[in-house]
Amino acid sequence: MNKMSWPGKIGVNLLAWLVSILMFFPIFWLILSSFKTNALAAAREPAFIFSPTMASYVNALVNSNYWHYALNSVYTAVGSTLLCVVLGVPAAYSMAFRRSKRTDFTLLWMLSTKMLPAVGVLVPIYIVYKNLHLLDSALGLTLIYTAMNLPIVVWLLYTYFKDVPGEILEAAEIDGASLVDNIVRIVTPLALPGIISTGLLAIVLAWNEAFWAINITNVHGATLSVFVSGFKSARGQFWANMSAASTLSVLPILVAGWFTQRQLVRGLTFGAVK
Amino acid sequence: MAVVELSNVGKRYPGAESLAVEDFNLTSEDGEFVVLVGPSGCGKTTTMRMIAGLEEHTEGAIKIGGRDVTGVAPKDRDIAMVFQSYALYPHMTVRDNMAFSLKLKKYAKSDIKKRVDDAAAVLGIEPLLDRKPRALSGGQRQRVALGRAIVRQPQVFLMDEPLSNLDAKLRVDMRAEIVKLHRKLGVTTFYVTHDQTEAMTMGQRIAVMKDGLVQQIDSPNTLYQHPANLFVAGFIGTPSMNFLTAEVSDNGQALSGPDFQLATDGPRRSVLADHGQTQVWAGIRPEHLHLSDSESADNRMQGQVEVVEPLGAMTMIQVLIGDTRVTAQIKPHQMVAMGDTVTLGCPSDKLYLFDKDSEMTLHGIDIGQSDAH
Structure with missing residues (x-):
């Protein structure tokens, strides 16, 4: 790459910019629309220059109970992620270090559950939840998100744990470490960047989840996904309001992602730079 | 300190046909x-x-200090192990690495500190105690790994190729240091x-496996002087012993083959007369071969020099005798060039004799090699 001629360099740069702009444009448009009036946002001619208004934000934050939904999003995303990590760390440990004949099969089977369309289990889960009084509750949603993300979390943690040299665990075993000591004092600190990036991924997946949220919650347990979709109502599409609500719902995760970017990159390249 | 006793120990991995370690x-x-x-x-590592x-172990019994350790967890065997990769805990400082086992055993803080400081002093790693392993050189990591083993004051040290990740010079230094450490601590040590x-x-x-x-x-001396079989003879000593297939003639008076004749x-x-076979392996160490100019000598091997390696204190030459390449150690002032035809005596x-088929030594314990060389 270093030996590339200057027209080549410019070409690659242009391409990179083009791809970036293409990917960023929807977000840009979303944020732009959120400062428009509903009428302007729905207009046929796209407007780039206009006098911005905060009306949609006021509507979302003051008149539409944003905080209730946001709090539910935090509960379900953080709660399911904590559960995933607490369950996933021991599971991944056993798959990485106590391998059996069926370990590979189990890993594949877990991943295969992700191939099933969620809608396939909607009715059974709906009925079960109804009987357990878990419909429209943040707890019910948290449990679903845990089940939904656990295979990915276990799989990712497994790959991070595989990078921990077995001899270190044997040394700890000879030093007198129990299984719990091994997990808590050796593997977890060593794979911490990986655990954190896995956790971040689980948070993002849960935060952005809409299918289950819309189908099994309504008000009490509803998350921001439900809040945003609420702006598409029988009375019409309120584009500007919806854009503001969407911006407000992606903002927290975007900011969190920004701050944890370093951690994320480190986690994703863990092992490669050992 | 303890006696380690292995009797008929064997290991069969699940599903494996043969034993990984036998008897x-x-x-x-x-x-x-x-x-x-x-x-x-x-x-050796499995053992x-x-x-x-x-x-x-799946066969036999292992006793440490008289106690059968079958089914006893590693941490309860009162042993310490040094690994080839050192296996230091990367997220802990040197001090914490060394203190880890003592902390798990719930020793008093002051005891831990004293033991770690003592071990660090023995190994000369006091200035490194607050560093993380990644900030250490290979030799320093090796010392920390040793330190982690000695703070526990175990009955037995186990060392699995602890020097193979070090460069040649450091390896020689650490070799001497481990021997010194062993002499000082007097702990039973197994070293792979x-x-x-x-x-x-x-x-x-030494157990040759x-x-x-x-x-x-x-x-070590007995292994060198009286190897039990062809493998040990070839494995112990550098450069390796030379082996020639020899015909026994004149009732054991002479051994011969293409381009060589040995009395x-x-x-x-x-021994050869008792053995009665017509073919044996004849083994000669490179250091027992010399250049000989007399064609009439009883022991002589003739061939063309293929490789000359001057090492300063000595010169190694490889000579093709028949179709066997024979290494000989000669004096540095003896000028030999590639392609020369030389006679070796x-x-x-100094001749070693092995059975052609079983490759076991033909020498009883009473007929050894003379110790002078």
Whole structure:
């Protein structure tokens, strides 16, 4: 790459910019629309220059109970992620270090559950939840998100744990470490960047989840996904309001992602730079 | 300090046809330095891991300090192990690495500090105590790994190729240092290596292994002077012993083959006569070969020089005798060039004889090699 001629360099740069702009444009448009009036946002001619208004934000934050939904999003995303990590760390440990004949099969089977369309289990889960009084509750949603993300979390943690040299665990075993000591004092600190990036991924997946949220919650347990979709109502599409609500719902995760970017990159390249 | 006793120890991995280690018998002296040596895959590391308890032995019994350790967890065997990769805890400082086992055993803080400081002083790593392993050089990491083992004051040290990740110079230094440390602490030590030089220089007793089987367990000198079979003879000593297929003639008076003729001495003659076979392996160490100019000598091998390696203190030459390449150690002032035809001689009492098929030595214990060379 270093030996590339200057027209080549410019070409690659242009391409990179083009791809970036293409990917960023929807977000840009979303944020732009959120400062428009509903009428302007729905207009046929796209407007780039206009006098911005905060009306949609006021509507979302003051008149539409944003905080209730946001709090539910935090509960379900953080709660399911904590559960995933607490369950996933021991599971991944056993798959990485106590391998059996069926370990590979189990890993594949877990991943295969992700191939099933969620809608396939909607009715059974709906009925079960109804009987357990878990419909429209943040707890019910948290449990679903845990089940939904656990295979990915276990799989990712497994790959991070595989990078921990077995001899270190044997040394700890000879030093007198129990299984719990091994997990808590050796593997977890060593794979911490990986655990954190896995956790971040689980948070993002849960935060952005809409299918289950819309189908099994309504008000009490509803998350921001439900809040945003609420702006598409029988009375019409309120584009500007919806854009503001969407911006407000992606903002927290975007900011969190920004701050944890370093951690994320480190986690994703863990092992490669050992 | 303890006696380690292995009786008929074997290991069969689940589903494996043959044993990875078979019928291993060895009782260490208290405080002895025992080396397990052999080519990779010979079962030496498996044997050590069975002593450590990282792998369960499937046959025989292992006793440490008189106690049968079958089914006893590694942490309860009162052993410490040094790994090839050092296996330091990367997220802990040197001090915490060394203190880890003591903390798990709930020692008092002041005791831990004292023990770590003492061990650090012995190894000269006091200035490194607050560093993380990644900030250390290979040699320093090696010392920390040793330190982590000695703070525990175990009954037995197990060392699995601890020097093989170090560069050549450092390896020689650390070799001497480990021997010194062993002498100072007097702890029974099992040491695994594939390097016969390490084995010879460090071991009080050496177990030579091949394909899961012990070939010979003896002191370094005995291994060198009286190898039990062709494998041990070839494995111990550098450069390796030369082996020639020889026809026995004149009732054991002479051994011959393409381009060579070797006369035997009294003891060898009777051994060959008793043996009665027409073909044997004749083994000659490179250091027992010399350039000879007399064509008429009884022991002579003639061939063309293929390689000349001057090493300063000596010169190694490789000579093609028949179709066997023979290495000889000659004096540096003896000028030999590639392509020269030379005659090599060898004293009759330096000849080793092995059975052609079983490859076992033909020498009883009473007919040895003379110690002078």
